Amino acid sequence: MAPLLLYATCAVGAVGLYLILRPGAKSIRMAGVLIGLAAAIALGLGLLKTAAGTITPFDSTTAPTGSDGPSTLFTGLFCLIAVASAVRMITHRRPVYVALYFVLVVVSSAGLFLLLQAEFMAFALVIVYAGAILITYLFVLMLAQQAESEDDLRALAEYDRVPREPATAVVVGLIMVAVLSDALFGLGADGQPRPGGPRGQVLAAEASAAEWRLLDQIPRSRDAAVRALVPDYREVVLTDNRAITVRGGTAFVTIVDGEGVTRDVALPPSAAPTNTEQVGLALVAEFPVSLELAGVILTMAMFGAVVLARRQAELGEDQRREAAGLRRLTVDGPDGADRSDGSDGWGDESALLDDSRSTRRPRG
């Protein structure tokens, strides 16, 4: 029953989107906005319902499944901003505003990344996407648009104002959302998750253990953390190239300290590798080939852009006359010999007038 209700809410949202899209009176578009907003909020709230009972949407401390998931209020807020900006993006008449609303989508997406504990990706998204790719789009948009006045809406290009087959597109989008949400939420006929669907709840304690073990692959950071605690330590005891053990949520390093005593030192939580370090380590340690390939792709794109933007080279006068089969203006003949007696290798110019120019060969 629940998937059907999900599809029904999506259908209501799709109807709202269609009402916004079609070129009609402003009141129809406003009605579409309200319907779409209601569907989005109902969808979000229905999703937040757990089996244990309803949760209040203003309680930011209760995660949907009781684990330490991202804060519900902020997640919902960012999701709403993202969807609203995306809808405004596909319905706006002016292309530059479309690009600006996409910047808003990217920023709310970066906020969601922050909530999902991916700080590096949040910053990288804002810098690369909003800061580079979208600026390029804005430049090209401003380059390729005819100038239009502020008030005369009819001066806007017709291909920006009138959408192309909005009904079909909305139906296709609705089917896409239905299929994707069915695949994501994976409920079978009996309402239980299908095998092979997303599962695997990872507890926070396990996760931090995996993060601590990454520190073994950055031995300098590990040794620096140990040195901060025990300045005169002699060496770190390694078993199977690993020095860090995690017991009860705290990481311990076995060291031989200044007096020659082998003991365990507890590392403070601040010594754990940050998200940026984890991403960097994974890039270099687990995906080096992909990293190199990404560089190759970027180089290819650069070459492609240069080739596409190449203009016809301005030929000098000599090359142009040569291409036309005329005598060069300089005294050097076609074979490069210096002919200071005035004769060149091309014959005389009176043969210009006959049509067999293509059969001319250097004579003399």
Added chain:
Amino acid sequence: MISSAATSAFALPTSLLASAGAAGGLPGSIPGGIALVLLLSAALFAIGLIGFLVRRNMILMFLCTELMFQAAALAMVAFGRLHMDVSGQVFVIFILTVAAAEAALALGLVVLLYRRRETLNAEAWSELRE
């Protein structure tokens, strides 16, 4: 007072969906609290798809494909968070790379096409003849 009124206003659709939900409901099948983000990813992808089909300006069509890239990146990071694996974020870096390369080349092509016909209308090229 306002929050309680708003809460009671939200209670009706929530209870409606709750009563019709199966045991465990929709978010119960996805742990880690990422259900909302995954639904957002699906919605953004569909909106990008609709925008691509509806728009006639060539540059804006490519902008809607960038929206679809964004949705895919969201889904990857969400699943990376679910499994506490940083590989999701690493792959988002590669997605960003491909998106940047594709944007550069696509915009170059669009500018060349614009020079030919003096219009950004995609339907100006619907017939493949001079």
